[in-house]
Amino acid sequence: MDIKRLSDITTEIGFQLLTSGAEIHRVEDTICRIAGAYGARADVFAIPASLVVTIGDREGHTFTQTRRVYHSDSNLARVDALNALARHICGQCPEEEEILAELGKVRNLSCYSLRQQLAAAALGAGAFALLFGGGIPEAAAALVVGIAVRFVATVMERTDGGSTLSNILGGAACVLGAGLCSLVWRGLDRDTVIISVLMLLVPGLLMTNSMRDLIAGDLVTGVMKSAEALLVATCVAIGVMCSLAVWRWLTMGVM
């Protein structure tokens, strides 16, 4: 395979990995291995926002590509499929057409429907309510509010509302939903409901991953991710606090 084709393919695989939420180390390592399998040398620099790949062959030709990454999600099934594809490429060194066909398949990997995602949100929030010592009423409330919060997030995603507003509204939906539930069912432990639904929004995973990157030596990535985690946490906190304040003010006479 000539060097330009190899550059195209490795960059595309790296880009797909990066936008599917694979670790930086995996992105860089995969590209280097694929290039190595075809007898070329790769220098890769990846951060969550950008990917730079330089491929060099034995004759001294080099080819560089950069890709800007604007947003990524966590699609572990796609990471898994790409990883399997990369293993296959390194083992068999297949032709370009075959790789492109496989890449197309990976790109069209099916996602869960909205209804399934809402059900998953309900399941997650309900399970957290039970885990945090809530009873059946708390779990039921968390189920309903979890669906509401996930719905808000999906609507914001589809209308391209930006993650800042999405997180603020998510936090607000969480508190107001829990508040409404506690009006319907007196004696409901509202804080448990809020905490369980908040688990859907809290960027705990982002924080953990950023610390992992920092400890592993990917400093730029670690700092970027921790800044993002801080931003998300602040947005959720703003949403929660404002709506808590409003809720207290509204129910001053009632409760």
Added chain:
Amino acid sequence: MEVFYAALASLGFGVFFNLRGRKLFAAAAGGGIGWLFYTLAGAQGPMMQNFIASLSITAYAEIMARTQRAPVPVYLTPALIPLVPGGPIYQAMLHALNGETDLFLSTGLLAMSVTGAIALGVVAASSAMRLIFLRHLARPSR
């Protein structure tokens, strides 16, 4: 019973991460295993508790990844979710809203250090596994 709830929570998040079939349930089982160790280490205080839980989850995820030939995050990511310190983070927000700055700082710091403990557990376990498996792999070839 709590172990089962933790597994259910991981299952829900596994769907967000678009996992399917056997991998989804294997990841959910990881959440259960993590919570099992979390409750077993209950007497050790929150740092040690989270550290041990994330050690166990990572060990499980690395073993699963190597036997199933799948990337580690497939099993690791959903399983870590139940450990996330959502409670302290919310408490910290409440304290901030009530103007209790010292309480806000101490709970916020607790949340931060718990997160650090989880990350350290992941790093420690995955480096240890790498050492073990490198030796294991190196032996037959030499």
